Amino acid sequence: MATVLHPAPRYAPNDGVRDALAKALGDAVLEAREEHGEIVLRVKREAIETALRTLRDQHQYQQLMEIAGADYPDRAERFEVVYMLLSLTKNHRVMVKVSAAEDTPVPTVTTLWPVAGWLEREVFDMFGVIFDGNTDLRRILTDYGFEGHPFRKDFPLTGYTELRYSESEKRVVYEPVDLPQELRQFDFMSPWEGADYVLPGDEKVARHPAPSPVAEPKVTERKGVSGAGEPTDSKATEKVAPAAAGGTVAGQGQEEPVPRPVATEAPGAPDPTESRPARAPRKGRGRGTSAAAKTAPDAKPRPPRKRMPKPKDET
Numbered sequence: 672m673a674t675v676l677h678p679a680p681r682y683a684p685n686d687g688v689r690d691a692l693a694k695a696l697g698d699a700v701l702e703a704r705e706e707h708g709e710i711v712l713r714v715k716r717e718a719i720e721t722a723l724r725t726l727r728d729q730h731q732y733q734q735l736m737e738i739a740g741a742d743y744p745d746r747a748e749r750f751e752v753v754y755m756l757l758s759l760t761k762n763h764r765v766m767v768k769v770s771a772a773e774d775t776p777v778p779t780v781t782t783l784w785p786v787a788g789w790l791e792r793e794v795f796d797m798f799g800v801i802f803d804g805n806t807d808l809r810r811i812l813t814d815y816g817f818e819g820h821p822f823r824k825d826f827p828l829t830g831y832t833e834l835r836y837s838e839s840e841k842r843v844v845y846e847p848v849d850l851p852q853e854l855r856q857f858d859f860m861s862p863w864e865g866a867d868y869v870l871p872g873d874e875k876v877a878r879h880p881a882p883s884p885v886a887e888p889k890v891t892e893r894k895g896v897s898g899a900g901e902p903t904d905s906k907a908t909e910k911v912a913p914a915a916a917g918g919t920v921a922g923q924g925q926e927e928p929v930p931r932p933v934a935t936e937a938p939g940a941p942d943p944t945e946s947r948p949a950r951a952p953r954k955g956r957g958r959g960t961s962a963a964a965k966t967a968p969d970a971k972p973r974p975p976r977k978r979m980p981k982p983k984d985e986t
Contacts, residue, residue, distance in 0.1 A: 683763035685710055692765065695729065696722050709766055716769045720778045723754060723767065727783060732756040732765060735780070738790035740798040742824050748772045750800050754780070771800055779804035797822035816845065 689710050693703040699718035704711050714722045726732040734757040741751040748770040756765050771777050779802045780787045791802040792811040799820040802808060810817060818831045829848050837844045 683761050695725060709764060711766045713768045716771060716777055719769050720780055723780055723783055726756055731760045732758045735784040735787060738787060738794055740794040740800060742798060744824050750798055752777055752794060752800060773799060776801040776803035781805055
């Protein structure tokens with residue numbers, strides 16, 4: 672089998688690459704380091720086009736793979752523009768960074784790679800970084816008339832405007848964001864895990880702490896007071912026979928109650944709810960079904976049915 676030779680090695684080490692590129696770029700380099708297995712170069716903003724041209728023409732980094740942005744609001748120049756280059760002949764990548772502020776333009780690199788026009792438009796749309804020399808610096812991801820830049824750290828999560836379809840106007844309309852709910856900040860931390868905020872309703876407990884149910888047991892003032900009112904209280908004062916030894920409550924369970932003489936007589940059978948007089952016998956004989964079952968003496972017996980023979984199969 673023939674051996675296939677590739678123009679670039681499978682793995683390109685970073686040995687000596689950082690020092691060689693920093694020396695080639697000279698005073699344009701502000702910082703050169705190796706981080707996470709990649710060579711990172713920070714150059715001056717006004718020298719970005721010259722530095723990238725040098726890397727492309729003299730060090731064989733032919734392709735511009737991506738232009739990304741990052742926002743650091745605490746810095747004086749809050750934005751970082753990151754250029755990612757790839758060398759096809761060396762199979763090696765390098766990352767070049769520049770810093771910029773909101774009103775500080777970054778020189779365009781569309782003169783080196785025409786595809787940079789799309790990438791710079793994306794960074795402009797998401798972060799608001801201005802690229803000097805880009806003749807078509809328009810929004811590319813957001814809609815027409817969009818306000819603000821979504822990837823900035825100070826951009827509200829809900830945005831400034833919302834769109835909806837208007838039935839009255841029969842078109843899509845833009846309106847200011849209106850959030851009617853009172854609580855717009857949501858904390859997904861469980862209150863049982865040590866949250867340091869007061870939940871709704873906790874202030875009432877702090878003002879009027881509820882007594883412990885064990886400290887104040889519920890008792891009745893006298894015998895026969897059940898707490899349910901009449902007629903339960905009257906029934907509770909009635910005396911009943913106690914249960915036999917080893918049994919349960921009188922009248923319940925497997926054991927019988929022990930007989931005990933009490934002042935109250937045992938209740939008898941309940942009175943009938945109504946009195947019904949004796950019904951007079953019916954006149955005449957009723958027509959029942961017993962007569963139909965009997966056979967008359969002069970009735971002739973019914974002859975049995977004749978069965979027809981089955982026809983034979985004709986073959």
